[in-house]
Amino acid sequence: MQTEQTLHKGKPILQVKNLQKYYPVRTSLGKTKAYIKAVEDMSFDIYEGETFGLVGESGCGKSTAGRTLLKLVEPTNGEVIYRDEDIFKLKKSSLKHVRKELQMIFQDPHTSLDPRKKVGYSIEESLAIHKIGSKQKRKSLALDILKKVGFNEEHYYRYPHEFSGGQRQRIGIARSLVLQPKLIICDEPVSALDVSIQAQIVNLLKSLQKELNLSYVFISHDLSVVRHIADKVGVMYLGNLVEQASTEELFSDPLHPYTKSLISAVPLLNPESKREKIAIQGEIPSPLNPPSGCVFHTRCPFAFERCKTEVPKNNHIHNKRTVKCHLYDE
Known part of the structure; x- marks a missing residue:
C-alpha cells in the first residue's frame, strides 16, 4: 500500500x-x-x-x-x-x-463470459465497439493483455469452459484492461x-x-x-x-x-x-x-x-x- x-x-x-x-x-x-x-x-x-x-x-x-x-x-x-x-x-x-x-471486473467469472465465444473474441469485443485498431491490431492488443495476466497465445483460441474459475477471472481482468x-x-x-x-x-x-x-x-x-x-x-x-x-x-x-x-x-x-x-x-x-x-x-x-x-x-x-x-x- x-x-x-x-x-x-x-x-x-x-x-x-x-x-x-x-x-x-x-x-x-x-x-x-x-x-x-x-x-x-x-x-x-x-x-x-x-x-x-x-x-x-x-x-x-x-x-x-x-x-x-x-x-x-x-x-x-x-x-x-x-x-x-x-x-x-x-x-x-x-x-x-x-x-x-472506467471499467469493471464482475463477481462471477463464469456468467460474465459468453460461453459460445472464444476468449480472444471476448477480450477484443470492447476494442471493436470503440473502433480501436484494425482486426490484426486488436488481436495483438488482446495477446499482450493475456500475457500480462499469465496466459500465452494458445489460450486466445480456447472457450471459457476450458478454464478453471481462477483462470476465468484472469480473463475477466484482461478484458477490463484491454482499453487501458x-x-x-x-x-x-x-x-x-x-x-x-x-x-x-x-x-x-x-x-x-x-x-x-x-x-x-x-x-x-x-x-x-x-x-x-x-x-x-x-x-x-x-x-x-x-x-x-x-x-x-x-x-x-x-x-x-x-x-x-x-x-x-x-x-x-x-x-x-x-x-x-x-x-x-x-x-x-x-x-x-x-x-x-x-x-x-x-x-x-x-x-x-x-x-x-x-x-x-x-x-x-x-x-x-x-x-x-x-x-x-x-
Missing part, C-alpha cells in the same frame, strides 16, 4: 458526492408505494493509484453502489465527478468515451474462488496496479482481503457509508460500533492472541422499511435514545476520516 502523502497528491481521480440509488416498489397497478434505499447519501474520493475498499454484509448495497458509479444502473441522485466531469450528466456519446477509462483504463470497479472479484486462488488474483491486481498506475474500487465482504489490497476503506451498512478511514487506521482503531463488530469477527493468525468480541444481535432490517434515526441502532450494543430518532451526521474526525455515529458528535 502507498503512503498517505503519495496518495493524496493533486486532485482526486474520482469524486463521489451524495450518491443515492432508490428502487421503486410498485403495486399490481403500477403505482409506486415505497422505495428500497439501496444506496443512501454516499460520498468519498479516490486518488490516482489508490485502492478504495468497500466492505459490509451481503445485501448492504456495495455492488449496487459500484454499478451506479459507472451508470450501469441509473442513479436517483448525487454526482460522480471523473476528471472534472459529472458522469451522470454526460450524453450517450460522451459517456461511451469515458467508459474506456484509469479506474476499475472490482465487484467481489475473488469471492467465488478458493482461498489460495484468491491470493493469486489479489497479488495480480496489485502488480498490475503498480505497473499500469491503476485506481481501484475494491468491493468485498471479506475484511482480510480488503486489508491486504486497500489503501482506504469505506464500511457500508444498509445502504449507508457509516465509516471511512485509511486501512491502517480502520483496522487498528475502528470507531463505528458496526466496524468494531466486523473487525472483532476476523480470525487471528495467532491462536494465543485475544481480541475483544463485539457481538451484534438480530438480523439486518429490511431496506424497504429501515429503522428511524440511525439505521444501525436496532443492533447496536451502544445505542441510546437519540439514536432511535435522529439520523447521525457525517462526523469528520481528521483529514479524510469520517464516521456516522452520535457517539462522535461534537
